[in-house]
Each structure stands twice: as C-alpha cells, then as structure tokens.
Amino acid sequence: MTSIGERLARKEDPRLLRGLGRFGDDQDRPGQLWMRVVRSPLAHGRLVSISKPEGAHVITAEDVPPGVRIPVRLKVQGIDLDDHLQPVLAADEVRYVGEPVAVVLADDPYEAEDLAELVQVDIEELPVTVDTADGTQAAEFELGYGDVEAAFGEAGHVVRIEFEVGRHSAVPLEPRALLADVDPASGALQIFGMTKVPVFNRDVLATMLGIDENLIHVHAMDAGGGFGVRGEFYPEDFLVPWLAWTLRRPVKWVEDRAEHLVAVNHSRQQKHVISAAFDNEGTLLGLKDDVLHDNGAYARTHGIIVPELTLAMLPGPYRVPAFHGRVRVMLTNKTPCGTYRAPGRFEGTSVREQLLDVAADQLGIDRVELRRKNLLTADELPHTRAMSTLGTDVVLDSGDYPGLLDKAMVEADRLGYLSRLESLRAQGHAAGLGVAMFLEKSGLGPQETADVTVSTSGAVRVHSGGTSLGQGIETILAQVTADALDIDPAVVTVINGDTVLQPFGGGSWASRSTVVGGSAVHRAAVAVRERAVRMASRMLEVAEEDLEIKAGMIGVRGAPGSSVSYADVAKACRPGSPYLGPDEPAGLTARRRFEVEHMTYPYGVHVALVDVDTGTGHVEVLRYLVAYEVGRAINPTLVEGQLLGGVAQGVGGALLEEFRYDEAGQPQAVTFMDYLMPTAAEVPRIDVLVAQDAPAPGNPLGVKGAGEGGLTAAGAVIAGAIRDALGLTGSVGRLPMTAERVRGLIEEGT
Structure with a gap:
C-alpha cells in the first residue's frame, strides 16, 4: 500500500466544508471579558496623557510589567536589535499609526469598542519620517564571496538598474483572534490561537509572565490563511494572556480588518541599486547589489531576516563567480515589517530578473538564452556559496535548472503562449511575454x-x-x-x-x-x-x-x-x-x-502573458505558467494548490497591493477600498508543471518545500512581461505596476 504520491482528498475538508472548523473567533468561555486595543492616531509623538472614561477598565503601559518588549525570534548576523524592540504598550513615545497605547476590557465586544473610542490620547507631535533614506539605521551588513572588483574590472559589459519593491503584506481571509483562560483545576493558562510557532510563543510568554512553561497550554486553531504574518508574537499575544492570568478571568480579543491593515507585519519595501558584469559573450562574471530596506518603526520577531534572505538568495540559480551585497535596515514611522510568503526572495528575484532582461537587450542576446547560458548545470550541483542565512551555510543541493527552463518553454509553446502573443500583436495589442527563473529555500x-x-x-x-x-x-x-x-x-x-x-x-x-x-x-x-x-x-x-x-x-x-x-x-x-x-x-x-544542518533548495520558472491597455495603463494577465521542482510530491494536488494560491498573491503584489503613507505618516490604505487585492477577475488562467526530477538528498522523503514557489517570481515575470509589451529599453523601475505607473512609463516613452 503506497500513500506517498497519491492525490488523496484533504482530511481537513470534511470538517471545514461542514462548518465544523475550530477558528479563533469560535472559542468562547462563560464570563469572558472582551479586549479592545486603543491605537495611536499619529505616526510619531510624545505620549503626554491618556484620559480614561469613568468606570471603564482601561490598561496602559504603567499597569503592565515594566520593560516588556517583543523579542526577536530569528537573530541573524550577530546584530543586536535590543534598542529597537517594540513595547507591548507605548509608554513615552508612539512611532506609527496603529501602535497600541492602551486596552479596554468590557463584558461585551460592542461595549469594549464604544469605550475604546472614548479614551482620549494626548500626543505631542514629533517629526515624522516616511522616506526610507531619511530613517534611523538599525543595522547594516554585507554578504558575498569572490573578487567582485576584479570581476567588474574585467567585464566587457556592465549593466546597472535601480528597482524598488513596494510595501505590501498578507491579508488572510481570517484576521487574528486570541482567547486566554486559566483552568481552575490545574492552574494552567489555556491559550487558543498563536497558530504558527506555538511552542516558541509559549516559551516567550512564560518568560514574560515569569511562570513555568508547563503552566501554559497553547492550542493551535484552524486558520484562515497564514502567509508569514499570522502566529508571530505581537503585543496582543502578551496582553490577552497577561490579563487573563492577572484577573483570573477569560479574556478574548478579535482583530477587525481595519486593525489588521495597520497592526500586523507589513513586508517587502526595498530599494535596490544592482549591477551585473558580463564578458563579451554574455557570461556572468559578477553581481553586486546595494539595498535600502524599510523595516517600519520597530524590529519585531523576525528581526532583520528578510533583508538577510534578500542578499543570501539574490544570486539565485545562476553561476555567479563573485557577489557582493550590502543592506541598510532603516526604521521609519510606519507599521513594523516582518516576513510575507517568499520573504526576501520575491524582492530579490524581481530585481535580479529585471536586471537580466535589461542586460539581454543591451547585450543583444535572447533573454531565455542569456538565462540558460548562466544557469548552474546539474553537474555543478551541489554548489556551495560562501555565505550563510538563517544560521546555515548556503549549499544548493540537487537539481537541473536549465532542464526545467527548457521544459517550461516547451510547455508554454505547447499551450499556445507564443502563438497567442503573436496573434495579439498582429491585432495591434501591446502584449508581452515574461520569463523568470527563481531559487527557493525550504526545510529550515x-x-x-x-x-x-x-x-x-x-x-x-x-x-x-x-x-x-x-x-x-x-x-x-x-x-x-x-x-x-x-x-x-x-x-x-x-x-x-x-x-x-x-x-x-x-x-x-x-x-x-x-x-x-x-x-x-x-x-x-x-x-x-x-x-x-x-x-x-x-x-x-x-x-x-x-x-x-x-x-x-x-x-x-x-x-x-x-x-x-x-x-x-x-x-x-x-x-x-x-x-x-x-x-x-x-x-x-x-x-x-x-x-537538519542545511536547507534544501527547490526552484522553478514562471512564464506570463500580459495585455497592456496603453490608454489607461491597465494590465491584464492572460495566461500564467509555473514550472516547479519539488523533489518529491507527497500529494501532487496539494502542491498544485499551493502554487495556484501563490500566483494569486503574486499578481496582487505585482499589480495592485501597496501600503502608501502621506507626509504625516498617515496610512492611505486602511480599507479594501484603497488596499486593492486581486479578485477572480484579475487572477489569470494558471497552468502548473510539477517536476519531481531532483529529490532532496538531505531528508528521507526527498521532498522540497512547495509553499512559496507560486509567489516567488510573480513580481519578476509580470514586470518582465510589461517591459516586453511596452518595448522598454530600461527597467520598469518598481512594483507594484499599478495602472498609474504603467501609464507613466507609456508617457515617458512617447
């Protein structure tokens, strides 16, 4: 009897489809108190006073244990971020719109919300920083190997672009929810929620509360999407259990969507100045990148792992003899940042693949051929790069990168991508085809x-x-x-x-x-x-x-x-x-x-066909192909589902989703009227090619992670397709490629 490789129907689905799932808001306890968070309306200021409504149960920073701040879960590069950690409630200074300054407790959620609106917060405004370059530098580090200066000195051609990736994040179907209760029999603190890293969160909470970790029982729940933002340790993850433990009453908190858009980790925002050195035949000699990373107001649990991953993964699946990357992590008066599906890889892949498209045109080489020429071959794997990330050395394990690229291009042709491109162009459409390679990591x-x-x-x-x-x-x-x-x-x-x-x-x-x-x-x-x-x-x-x-x-x-x-x-x-x-x-x-000592490295190819309306700048993604090497698919249907969902999120990040701020640090996307996500109308037909040709040697199942490959190259391939459609000689400049920005590129070229 063989189960691995079978398309078994999901065991989760019967309960979920019948409404029997256990989600955070499904949990209630008799006599529970409802918590509502009072958040800063200003981006930066000195906290002068908080006026509490008469008779209301309001908790401020002076009531919680002193010095309680959110710790970093992933420490990298030996950099101390203690000076930049977020307090669970602001005490002296607020640093972004949405920062918790107080909480209100009531017997009813609507009463709690009404009372929270009556809390008066007096804040003396301070100068606001929204431009990343003007922020406070929290960290600076470099990664690389080889003699980059010699590579660029010997180069026949040097190609340089600037590229920005806009700030966006995950908006799962279900916002966060948390319920904490003390079991009267055992004295244990029962917590329902914290779904993602429950053991880590349990240990952090035990330290914060000063109690034995065995007195905390975390029950992971069903979750309406995770994507990196759910289940990290946030201020509410201390406040709810602490109040329950202190008051010996159940306490419940459910986040609404307006809170979510300003409270959970944002991600992505980076500016790159990247250069590549080639010889006269188009062989890549060296790569260097200078990155400015906007981390928002604080360093939360992820610390600076996203910029580290950006640099460590930036050479991708290519043969890069010499590489140097520098990143400066800046703090601004915006919501703090963390990971979002394919963190660092979405950003780095978008930048690198756009650079290769520009280079192909400047060198007069077909863009697919330029990639094929510079991809590491199967005989060159495993391949060690003298860098580390997430505490592990970068050793690319198994694969055939050129082989998968060839398979993807054959499949795209078979499915009619190229013929439809020609047909659209013959009809006068500004149509374009994008091709992007990517390298992922998994199995940490x-x-x-x-x-x-x-x-x-x-x-x-x-x-x-x-x-x-x-x-x-x-x-x-x-x-x-x-x-x-x-x-x-x-x-x-x-x-x-x-x-x-x-x-x-x-x-x-x-x-x-x-x-x-x-x-x-x-x-x-x-x-x-x-x-x-x-x-x-x-x-x-x-x-x-x-x-x-x-x-x-x-x-x-x-x-x-x-x-x-x-x-x-x-x-x-x-x-x-x-x-x-x-x-x-x-x-x-x-x-x-x-x-495990080393991660495993899945990889893939994205191909996208787009049609650009040159009058409005609207981009329609017509067809989308993902070819992805997973080593071994335990359940091919679930792998395909992961890829489809990733593409949908990638289309949003490439074309629509962005958190913008005005000069006063006020967020301009606080509802779905302004934070635009792709609907069924924007998500294209998606074709999937799951390869199992390179089993991972580092685990007994031979598997490589499947969760992020549908998203990793989405920004890269759509940017490349738009560039191809408009016939640009340089870079598209930034993501997301909103209609406004696409129209700007069209006007610049006319």
Whole structure:
C-alpha cells in the first residue's frame, strides 16, 4: 500500500466544508471579558496623557510589567536589535499609526469598542519620517564571496538598474483572534490561537509572565490563511494572556480588518541599486547589489531576516563567480515589517530578473538564452556559496535548472503562449511575454519532533509540532505515516500545534512542514513499524526477517493464515503482557526528532502573458505558467494548490497591493477600498508543471518545500512581461505596476 504520491482528498475538508472548523473567533468561555486595543492616531509623538472614561477598565503601559518588549525570534548576523524592540504598550513615545497605547476590557465586544473610542490620547507631535533614506539605521551588513572588483574590472559589459519593491503584506481571509483562560483545576493558562510557532510563543510568554512553561497550554486553531504574518508574537499575544492570568478571568480579543491593515507585519519595501558584469559573450562574471530596506518603526520577531534572505538568495540559480551585497535596515514611522510568503526572495528575484532582461537587450542576446547560458548545470550541483542565512551555510543541493527552463518553454509553446502573443500583436495589442527563473529555500531546522502511536483499535495518532495554516499538513502527515506503516491513511489522525501533546514542535514557517515535520513523522512511524515487527516475531514465534507487512497486517512470508494486526501488537504492548520485556516501555508508540544542518533548495520558472491597455495603463494577465521542482510530491494536488494560491498573491503584489503613507505618516490604505487585492477577475488562467526530477538528498522523503514557489517570481515575470509589451529599453523601475505607473512609463516613452 503506497500513500506517498497519491492525490488523496484533504482530511481537513470534511470538517471545514461542514462548518465544523475550530477558528479563533469560535472559542468562547462563560464570563469572558472582551479586549479592545486603543491605537495611536499619529505616526510619531510624545505620549503626554491618556484620559480614561469613568468606570471603564482601561490598561496602559504603567499597569503592565515594566520593560516588556517583543523579542526577536530569528537573530541573524550577530546584530543586536535590543534598542529597537517594540513595547507591548507605548509608554513615552508612539512611532506609527496603529501602535497600541492602551486596552479596554468590557463584558461585551460592542461595549469594549464604544469605550475604546472614548479614551482620549494626548500626543505631542514629533517629526515624522516616511522616506526610507531619511530613517534611523538599525543595522547594516554585507554578504558575498569572490573578487567582485576584479570581476567588474574585467567585464566587457556592465549593466546597472535601480528597482524598488513596494510595501505590501498578507491579508488572510481570517484576521487574528486570541482567547486566554486559566483552568481552575490545574492552574494552567489555556491559550487558543498563536497558530504558527506555538511552542516558541509559549516559551516567550512564560518568560514574560515569569511562570513555568508547563503552566501554559497553547492550542493551535484552524486558520484562515497564514502567509508569514499570522502566529508571530505581537503585543496582543502578551496582553490577552497577561490579563487573563492577572484577573483570573477569560479574556478574548478579535482583530477587525481595519486593525489588521495597520497592526500586523507589513513586508517587502526595498530599494535596490544592482549591477551585473558580463564578458563579451554574455557570461556572468559578477553581481553586486546595494539595498535600502524599510523595516517600519520597530524590529519585531523576525528581526532583520528578510533583508538577510534578500542578499543570501539574490544570486539565485545562476553561476555567479563573485557577489557582493550590502543592506541598510532603516526604521521609519510606519507599521513594523516582518516576513510575507517568499520573504526576501520575491524582492530579490524581481530585481535580479529585471536586471537580466535589461542586460539581454543591451547585450543583444535572447533573454531565455542569456538565462540558460548562466544557469548552474546539474553537474555543478551541489554548489556551495560562501555565505550563510538563517544560521546555515548556503549549499544548493540537487537539481537541473536549465532542464526545467527548457521544459517550461516547451510547455508554454505547447499551450499556445507564443502563438497567442503573436496573434495579439498582429491585432495591434501591446502584449508581452515574461520569463523568470527563481531559487527557493525550504526545510529550515534545527529540528522537528513527532510522535506516532497505534492504539488497541488499530487507529493511529500523530502529534506534530507543525500547525495547520490551510496548507493541508494533516493530509500530508497522514500520508507519510500511512506509507511507512503500510496502512490506510483514513485510520490516521494528525494533531498539530498542541504544546502539551507535542512540547518540542518547531511550528510551520519557511516551507518546513513537510521537509522537517514530515521527516520527523516518517522517522517516528518507521520506529513504530520496527517495534511492531519485533513484537510480532515474539507473538508468532518466528524470526523478524521472516515477517512482512501488507495492508496493515504483519504476517509470515508464505503463510497467509499466520499474521497479526497493528491492533493486536498494540494490545501486546500493554503493561502485563507476556510479550513485553520487564524494562521495555509500554505502548506501540515512538517519539523521534529530525534535525537538519542545511536547507534544501527547490526552484522553478514562471512564464506570463500580459495585455497592456496603453490608454489607461491597465494590465491584464492572460495566461500564467509555473514550472516547479519539488523533489518529491507527497500529494501532487496539494502542491498544485499551493502554487495556484501563490500566483494569486503574486499578481496582487505585482499589480495592485501597496501600503502608501502621506507626509504625516498617515496610512492611505486602511480599507479594501484603497488596499486593492486581486479578485477572480484579475487572477489569470494558471497552468502548473510539477517536476519531481531532483529529490532532496538531505531528508528521507526527498521532498522540497512547495509553499512559496507560486509567489516567488510573480513580481519578476509580470514586470518582465510589461517591459516586453511596452518595448522598454530600461527597467520598469518598481512594483507594484499599478495602472498609474504603467501609464507613466507609456508617457515617458512617447
């Protein structure tokens, strides 16, 4: 019985489609208080006073423990960011519109909202910084290898562009929600929410509250999308549990959409000055980039990981003999930034691929051929770059980058992309085709832990540290377990993100759920299988090597009637069983850990066909192809779904979504009237080619992450297609390519 590779229907769907999901706002407790956050209406100022409505329960910075600030989860480059951490409530100074300055508690959510509007916050305005270049520098660092100066000195051609990526972020279907309650029997703090890295958040909260981590039980919930912004530690993630712990009453908070757009981590905003050195035949000799990264008002849990990833991943799948990147991380009076699906890679890929398009025109080389010429070949992998990111060395593992590019171009031609381009142009349309290569990373460590247990009924339970953010992890881990045990996935139940059931979980982020979490589950399931065979050999009185497992039955080869089931073995593992040794642990169960030293690197190609209305600047994406190498697809349908969703978000970031601010630091996109997302009308027909030609050598499943590849090159390919449609000689300059900006490019060229 083989489960890996099957298009198994999602195990999550029956409950979700029947309205039986457990989302944050579904949770209620008798006598709960509702929390409402009072947020700063100004971008920068000295906090003079807070006037509380009579009889209202209002909490300010003077009420919370002193010095409580949000810690950095991912520390990089040895840079100390302690001076730039965000307090859970502003005490002396506010630094962005939306910063929490107080919270109000009431018995009813509407009463809490009404009372919050009555809180008067007196702020003495201070100068506001919205231009990244004028901000406060929080960090500066460099990454690179090789002799860049020599490469540029020897170059026959040097190509340089400036490119900006606008500020946008994830807007999941469901905003954040949190409920905290103290169990009167055990005294444990029960928390419903924090879905993404629950164990990390539990440990942070325990430190902040000064209590043992075992007194905190985090229950991960179903989540209406994650995408990097959900489940990080925010001010509310301290305030709600602290109030519940202090008051010994349940406290609940549900974020509304207006809060979400100014409160959760923004992302992306960078300005690049990038150059490439080529010889006269178009061979890439060197690459250098100078990056200005806008991190908003504070350094939150992600610290400066996004700019680090930008530099470390910027050479992509290409043969780059010498590289140098410098980044300056600036603080401005805007919402703080963090990760958003494909962090750093969306930005770097957009910039690098636009540079290659410009270079191809200047060198007089076909843009696909220029890429093919400079891609690392299969014989050159694994390929080590003398850089590190996320605490691991950059070692590109397995793949055939030119091979996938060729497959993608053949598929695009077969599907009619090129013929339709010619037809549109013959009809007078400003149509263009974009092609972009990208390199992803996945499977970040350092570890993941999983438990697999077989009950006496034959049912199997998996306790994983991963969390369900909509990616189908329950289905994937059930398939991995079923494959190892040779059973039906229907009997496997997966429980994710419960800090009591799995106290050592690493969470779901950085496309690690299948690579690291799946490998831990695989190891635990194999351990269960091996123990089951040992026990069965005692029960059947035969040697272990004479046993085989088929469809959940452990039997003697050549003796069909001589077998036992996993349920039988589980019964034999009970205390008091004659088959159980005196010091042998009871239960048919195993806990195993999977550790990784190096990430794995999936890769892919995006091809997009666009039609530009030269009168309005409107861009219609007509067709879109993603070719993606995943090593091994546990469930091809779920891989395809991840790619489709990524493209939809990528279209938004490439054409529509942007957080703008006026000179006073007031956000100009605080509703969906102004923050524009793609609808079904804007998302094109998407074709998917999932390749499984380069299994990852660093994990037992051979898998590479699938969560981000649909988004990584979206900005790059759409920018390239627009550039092709307009016949530009230089760069399109920035993303998103709104109709206004496209129209500006058209006017500049006329």
